[in-house]
Amino acid sequence: MLPLQGLKIVELGHYIAAPFATRLLADLGAEVIKVEPPEGDPVRGWGSLHQGHPVWFSVHGRNKLSVTLDLKSAEGRDKVLKLAGRADSLIENYRPGYMERVGLGPATLHAANPNLIIARVSGYGQDGPYRDKPAFGAIGEAMGGLRHLTANPGQTALPPPRCGVSISDDLAGMYAAMAVVSACWGVKNGNHQGRIIDLDLVSSVFSLMEGMLPEYGLFGWVRQPQGAAIKTAAPTNTYLCADGKWLCIAGNSDLIFKRLMAVIGQPQMATDPRFVTNATRCDNVEALDAAIAAWTATKTAKEAEEALDGAEVPCSRLYDMKDCVEDPHFQARDLVMEVEDPLLGKVLHPAAPFKFDGVSSRDMVRWTGAAAGAHNDHVFGELLGMKP
Incomplete structure (x- = not known):
């Protein structure tokens, strides 16, 4: 039995941050229902394709039930409220104000389910002067202080490189997953504060800056790029x-x-x-x-x-x-798994990064990322009891 079995999550996520959070929760056993627009999550168009299907989504959408809804329609809104009514948490990463505009703001969601934990992931947060600015992961790296550190000293003619993955989205997703589990624990124990969680990309990166903020506050130091080294330890x-x-x-x-x-x-x-x-x-x-x-x-x-x-x-x-794939330690730890994907055939997946006594890493990958709307009949018919 997986640790989060029985936890019910609704994902109104697109691109990376919220879907990454729900992927972690789904790997741990939570029931995740991913609500996509009729044309599917835009991230399905990112990266390489095999036989017309996105390779990355095999991992990004694994262990999730995919349904398609138009949130701007009355039918779509009503179905989301029904899903929220049976859920422990709803995780979304639309720009601030969007959920309210489509009639799915916190007040409406809590009317459907007073105990619902709502996690809201955005570029800059739900308040502040920048709340309405658009943002992607690169902006979180830039404003959070990370991209300033990735340059080589004195290399001013070249832009500081990004790390190669959407690190600020992934960080925000990890924090969201941790916050949701924490808030659900609080509700279970009678603490009904913290039902709305506000997370953003910039704050998630900024939280990693170790001693740089107190150094600046005490000494006026601004840590400069160190290249492959680090200022605080040697060699x-x-x-x-x-x-x-x-x-x-x-x-x-x-x-x-x-x-x-x-x-x-x-x-x-x-x-x-x-x-x-x-x-x-x-x-x-x-x-x-x-x-x-x-x-x-x-x-x-x-x-x-x-x-x-x-x-x-x-x-x-x-x-x-x-x-990584050929290393004997990766193999011994079962970090690289070959799984069967109905859309792609045999494909390699990274194992979930956590190991639990008595739980196989392979138990955490129950199915691969499905086609958009693949579980409409199951979710709307069997789980919600609606007519086909």
């Missing part, structure tokens, strides 16, 4: 190897640092006053990184990794997806 960087591949090394605890210096043939550096503590290593990181880079330049990435593994120094080559 932790990515170093070029003899075969042109990169190796990430994190040797920033004092004990690990001593082992690292022994491996690279520089044991005297471990007792050098410039490097004996993390603080002094941070002050002299250029000389330290140069010594490590000189060593990795003489080894292939695999040779360097094996030498550091033998000394228990945290390190890893930079994996691409092929490396």
Whole structure:
């Protein structure tokens, strides 16, 4: 039995943030009914296609019941209210004001179900001067402070790169999933506050900025891009190897640092006053990184990794997806699963990132992302008792 079995969620989500939240909840066993417009979620048109079907949606929509409704119609609105009436939570990520305009604002939803937890995910939040501005994930990265940090120092002619996935949407989705479970627990225990959850992309990224806000408040410091390094710990960087591949090394605890210096043939550096503590290593990181880079330049990435593994120094080559799929640790942890998708055939899925005693990772993928409206008859007929 999965942990959230019995929890009922209605998703009025499109694109990424809310659907990512419900994917996590569905993986954990919640019944998720995804309400899509008649033409389907716009994200179905993103990414590569196989036999005319979106590959990403196999994962993005997995374990969800897909129904199609026109929210702007009276029939669509009434059906959403019926769904909300039997649900524990409704998660949406439309722009602020849209739900109210189509007659599905919190007051109307709570009239249908006073205990309903409503999670609202938006670009900037439900209030504030920017609430009505449009936003996608890249805007959350930019305004939340993350994109400022992804540049290489002094590389002002090139734009700071994004991380390659919609990280601010995913973060907001994770926070939404956690908040929904928390609020449902509160309702179960008689706490009826917190029935409306307001989450946004910018705040989700901003929450990750670690010590940067207190540093600014106390000292006026504005942390600048560090490239592959980080200002607060050393050595932790990515170093070029003899075969042109990169190796990430994190040797920033004092004990690990001593082992690292022994491996690279520089044991005297471990007792050098410039490097004996993390603080002094941070002050002299250029000389330290140069010594490590000189060593990795003489080894292939695999040779360097094996030498550091033998000394228990945290390190890893930079994996691409092929490396992930072929790695024995990924295989042993069942992180890559081959599943049967009725629309795509055999397809690889990432396992849910959480493991529970007595629950197989494969138990969490009950079915793949379905075609838009695939479950209309089941949901409206069997669950709501409506005529076909």
